[in-house]
Each structure stands twice: as C-alpha cells, then as structure tokens.
Amino acid sequence: MVKSIYLFTVLLMIVTTSPAFSATKYVGIDDKTGGTWEQKYGADGYIFCNTNGPQGTIVDGADAVMKNDVVKLPNYVEKYSLGGGIQGYVWQVNDAKPKILKTPDGVQNSACWFTGKGDFTVDFTLKRTASFTMAIYIDDWENGGRKESLTLKDPKNGDELAKSDDFEQFGVIGRYVSFQVDRSVQLLVHYIPSYANAVVSGVFFHGGGLAVISPESKLAITWAQMKKAE
Numbered sequence: 001m002v003k004s005i006y007l008f009t010v011l012l013m014i015v016t017t018s019p020a021f022s023a024t025k026y027v028g029i030d031d032k033t034g035g036t037w038e039q040k041y042g043a044d045g046y047i048f049c050n051t052n053g054p055q056g057t058i059v060d061g062a063d064a065v066m067k068n069d070v071v072k073l074p075n076y077v078e079k080y081s082l083g084g085g086i087q088g089y090v091w092q093v094n095d096a097k098p099k100i101l102k103t104p105d106g107v108q109n110s111a112c113w114f115t116g117k118g119d120f121t122v123d124f125t126l127k128r129t130a131s132f133t134m135a136i137y138i139d140d141w142e143n144g145g146r147k148e149s150l151t152l153k154d155p156k157n158g159d160e161l162a163k164s165d166d167f168e169q170f171g172v173i174g175r176y177v178s179f180q181v182d183r184s185v186q187l188l189v190h191y192i193p194s195y196a197n198a199v200v201s202g203v204f205f206h207g208g209g210l211a212v213i214s215p216e217s218k219l220a221i222t223w224a225q226m227k228k229a230e
Contacts, residue, residue, distance in 0.1 A: 022154075022161050022182060022183060023131060023180060023182040024152055024161040024162050024179065024180060024181050024182050024183060024185065025161075025162045025179065025180050026162045026163060026164050026165075026177075026178075026179055027133065027178040027179055027180055028178060029164075029165075029167075029175050029176065029177055029178070030135075030175065030176040030178070031170065031173055031174070031175045031176075032173065033176060034098045034099045034173045034174055035097075035098060035099050035100045035101045035102050035108065035174065036098075036102065037101060037102075037137070037176075037202070037204060038102075041135050041176065041204035041206060042204040042205065042206060043205075043206040043207070044074035044075075044076075044132065044205040044206050044207070044208045045071075045072045045073045045074035045077065045204075045205045046070075046071070046072055046104075046202065046203065046204045046205065047069055047070070047071050047073075047080065047202065047203040048069060048070035048071075048101060048103050048109070048111070048201075048202050049065075049069060049088065049111055049112050049113040049200055049201055049202060049203075050065050050068040050069060050088030050089065050090060050111045050112060050113060051068065051069065051070045051090070051103055051109045051111045052067075052068040052069075052070065053065070053068040053088045053089065053090045053111060054090065055090045055091075055092065055093050056090065056091075057089075057090075058087050058088070058089055059087060059088035059089070060087055061086070061087075062081065062082035062083060062086055064088070065082060065086055065087065065088035065113065066082060068088055068111075070103055070104065072104075073205075074132065074205045074208050075127070075208075076126055076127055076128055076130035076132065076208050077124055077125070077126060077127065077205065078125045078126060078127040079124075079125050080122055080123060080124050080125070081122070081123045081125075082113065082120070082121070082122055083120065083121040083122070083123065084115055084118070084119055084120035084121045084189075085115045085116065085118065085120065086113055086114075086115050086120045086121075087113070087114055087115050087116075088111065088112070088113055088114075089111065089112055089114060090109065090110065090111040091110040091111070091112075091141045091142075092110050092141075093107065093108075093109050093110075094107060094108055094109075095108050095109070095110045096108060097110070098173065099139055099171075099172070099173045099174035100139070100174075101137060101139075101174075101201055101202050110139070110141050110201070111201060112139070112141075112199040112200060112201045113189075113199065113200045113201075114196075114197045114198060114199045114200075115191075115197065115198075116197060117191055117193070117196075117197055118191055118197075119188060119189060119190050119191055119198065120189050120198070121186055121187060121188050121189070122186070122187040122189070122200075122203070123155050123184070123185075123186045123187075124181075124184060124185055124186075124187070125155075125184045126183065126184045129182075129183075130182070130208050131180070131181070131182045131207075131208070132180075132181055132205055132206065132207050132208030133178055133179070133180055133181070133205070133206050133207045133208075134178070134179050134181050134203065134204070134205055135176045135177065135178045135179075135203070135204040135205075135206075136150055136176070136177045136178075136179075136187070136200055136202070136203055136204075137174060137175070137176050137177075137200070137201045137202035137203070137204065138150075138167065138170055138174065138175050138177060138199060138200055138201065139170070139171065139174040139175075139199065139201045140170055140171030140195075140199070141171065141199075142171065142195075142196070143171030143172060144171065144195035144196055145168065145169070145171075145194055145195040146168070146170070146171065146194055146195050146196055146197070146198065146199065147166060147167065147168040147191075147192035147193070147194035147195075148166075148167055148189060148190055148191055148192055148198035148199070149163065149164050149165065149166045149167060149190045149192065150163070150164040150167075150177050150179075150187060150188070150189060150190070151163045151164070151187070151188040151190065152179055152181065152185045152186070152187060152188075153185065153186045153187075153188055154183070154185070154186070155184055155185065155186040161183075161185060162179055164177050164179075166192055168192075168194065174201070176204070
C-alpha cells in the first residue's frame with residue numbers, strides 16, 4: 001500500500017510538470033528555398049500574413065489583419081489569434097524577387113505581420129492532440145538588417161517550450177524557421193533592436209496527424225498497469 005501511494009505521488013509530480021512531456025522543439029532553418037514553398041512546406045495548411053491588405057498602407061489591429069490573411073488551417077488546428085498590438089503591411093504586389101512567397105492563386109505578394117519596434121504574438125489552438133512541423137517564413141524585404149527571434153510558449157502558463165537562434169541577414173532569400181510541435185502553442189516574435197521591426201510573412205504546417213500520448217493518458221495507463229501488478 002505504501003509503495004502504491006509513493007508511486008502515485010511520483011506520477012502526479014511528473015504530470016504537474018507537463019512541459020517535461022513536450023516534444024516541441026526548435027528544428028532549424030532553411031535559407032535556400034525562398035518563395036517556392038509548395039514542394040516542401042504547407043502540405044497540411046498555411047497562413048499568408050495580411051496578403052490581401054492594401055499595398056503600402058499599415059493595417060492596425062488583430063481583427064483587421066486577420067481579414068487580410070489567406071488561410072487554410074490543418075484539420076488538427078482549431079484556430080489562431082493575433083496579439084501584441086499586431087499590424088499588417090504589403091510592400092509590393094506581383095514582386096518578382098525569388099524570395100517572395102507565391103500565394104496559392106499564383107500571385108507573388110510581399111506582405112507581413114509586424115508591430116512597431118516591439119514584440120507580437122500568435123496563438124495556435126489545436127482541435128486534438130497531434131504532432132506536426134510548423135515552419136515560419138521571415139523576410140526582410142528591404143534587406144535592411146532586421147534582427148529577431150522566435151519562441152514557442154505554453155499559452156496557459158507562459159512556459160518556454162522552444163526558442164530559435166537570433167536571426168539577422170535574412171533579407172536576401174528569406175528564411176523558414178521550423179519547429180516540431182505537439183500541443184497548442186503561443187508564438188512570440190521578438191524584435192531585437194535593429195532596423196525597422198520584426199516580421200513574419202507566412203506560417204506553414206506539415207507532417208501532422210500523428211497522435212501523441214498526453215501526460216494524463218500516461219498516468220492512466222501507468223496507474224492501470226500498477227494496479228494490475230498488485
């Protein structure tokens with residue numbers, strides 16, 4: 001009996017520190033693909049940031065920006081929401097630079113989410129437990145020397161789950177920053193003092209649909225096995 005109580009206490013302590021079970025991690029970067037994403041990214045879904053916004057005009061506020069996003073969410077993502085005083089901008093439509101994302105309708109559109117000289121957030125809420133890759137495309141359109149970093153956090157308690165390197169000199173070709181994700185997350189786009197602001201031009205999802213065992217399920221399985229062994 002004492003042994004059972006001890007084991008249950010240990011399991012409960014593990015579950016209450018749930019980030020230990022998280023498989024969310026920073027995978028790395030791709031600075032070669034540029035705007036030609038179709039063969040490598042977005043098989044499950046995508047978000048093109050403020051793509052339908054007016055060229056050369058700042059769009060203020062999450063609701064206004066989201067109306068301009070071009071979105072196909074994966075079947076495992078319920079919704080996303082923007083925060084942190086987010087804004088949207090379109091530098092140029094039908095831009096022929098190789099780094100400019102080509103939207104599903106074939107238009108090369110250089111657009112982004114941003115906010116002043118500060119940070120902004122994007123929350124991704126899952127419909128169900130899943131494991132997938134999320135690639136965030138960043139593009140310093142002017143090649144002006146922007147610097148930023150990307151962090152994934154637990155939206156419930158703010159715990160850091162994964163963090164990228166600090167990025168600079170990503171304006172020549174653009175850069176995909178990939179994370180392996182296994183839960184609902186908040187993306188923090190951090191502005192590092194430099195030129196202009198921090199930006200994100202697209203979010204791509206692929207490799208999803210593999211269920212993972214939640215801490216609660218692990219507890220149930222382990223406890224059942226432990227009871228059976230008594």
